Amino acid sequence: MNDVIFETVVTTVSPDGTPHVAPMGIRYREGEGEVVLMPFKPSTTLDNILATGHAALNIVVDTRVFAGCVTGRRTWPLVPTQRIEGIRLASALRHLELRLADQQDDDQRPVLRMAVVHEADHAPFPGFNRAQAAVVEGAILVSRLRMLPAAKVDAEMAYLQIAIDKTAGPNEHEAWGWIVEAVAKHRARSGEPS
Template structure:
């Protein structure tokens, strides 16, 4: 791997396997190298993702272009779980519908609450479908999903101001999927902030 400047955060969906053998879905933004060979995960120590990673030492990260799924995972409202298949020879599951997936194994772990740091290597990976392309509304929904997970951490006024700014590209460029995701997040944030 090159210098640290060649690393960046990529948003996607993490699937870990619970003690009951079922998949658990959570949004995550790991730090990655541009070749996507090394992943650094930083889940909160109170999260299910952390507990599953501690127990199994493995996970599957997905690059997706379905922002509604990402939004639902961020606020814990996945009524109908997405279709998954078990990876051959593994306890892990991958999404049937994603752009790319990466099965990860924890190489080293540092647990210092409130967050842990898991340095992971890629065991195997695959491509499923082409990435849709840039869309400002999709990016706005990703930012709103992150804001939804920061309620209680960031000041409410800052969250409201950022949501007002992000509403503009959603109004201008969203399709149906992005509008549904935006409305879901906006309702959740308003309920949690009491407005």
Template sequence: MNDVIFETVVTTVAPDGRPHVAPMGVRYRNGQVILMPFRPSTTHDNIVATGHAVLNIVIDTRVFAGCVTGRREWPTVPAEQVTGVRLACALSHVELRLAEVADDPRRPVLHMARVHEARHAPFLGFNRAQAAVIEGAVLVSRLHMLPAEKVDAEMRYLQIAIDKTAGPAEHEAWGWLCDAVARQRAAAAAGVRA
């Protein structure tokens, strides 16, 4: 298996048409996109129910930070050839069809066939702050699994890139992540799960 994981945003729709936006690391293998959502997962449930998803390539890291901090509503436009939506801010997108499921009680493997691809804007690359926000979003998504000391050390290190290279969007996204860590710590101190 190719262990290189690319950070993307996957959009799906529920059977009733309600969109769902989720950051997700994906693998590319033999022309397919491999998704491995943890259970329970709205993304998994929507793909199994509809047979489709859309892979979005974005540089607006507020989407990553927003999704892991409860801000999941982002402007979308209809997909072109599958049931679903893509993010309006996507630089490019790939419309996907479920080809095969390797079921697993914890992390099923969804093999997705490419149906349609489109580019909407050039990708100029990530600045260090954008990469820091993505890494911070991964940390925040795992606050319940990681020791506080590890989270603090990594956030301090990532703060360097924010301080040196962030624009307004990255500062906003970073603020959401820092607030999420503070809320989780306050909830833990009060004896409740955030």
């Protein structure tokens, strides 16, 4: 298995059609037409895939989606997929439609092998700026605030702030603001010093 993890956004629907958008690190199985997902238990993404057998993988550069999802902003424009019963992000530069091919249960992170049944390009990839990478890293920090010591979060946020200050556009500034706010709210709830 390719151990390189790519940060993407996975969209799923529940059996009743409720959409769910979640950032997720995935692995491509080169040459096998598969994508490997390892969602944590419990998760809506896992529940939806096990119930419907489908998901869409979205490649985006609008990092507000990453920051938004981990800070309670999960409503993004969606469009129907083409070959599976599902949805994808309207802002996706590229998307892959996936069907559950195999699963290996695990107490913490089941392994879902997803077969690619369709893929499409929607817009050219303009490249990333450093602020976009900082937002993705900041979103990952927010998703792990309960597991990380405050000093580590502070050090990483300070380092990431450099990229925001030097290369962020309006979208990255907005996303970074959500991340900073989420860290402050976590600290206020947990009683950690700000």
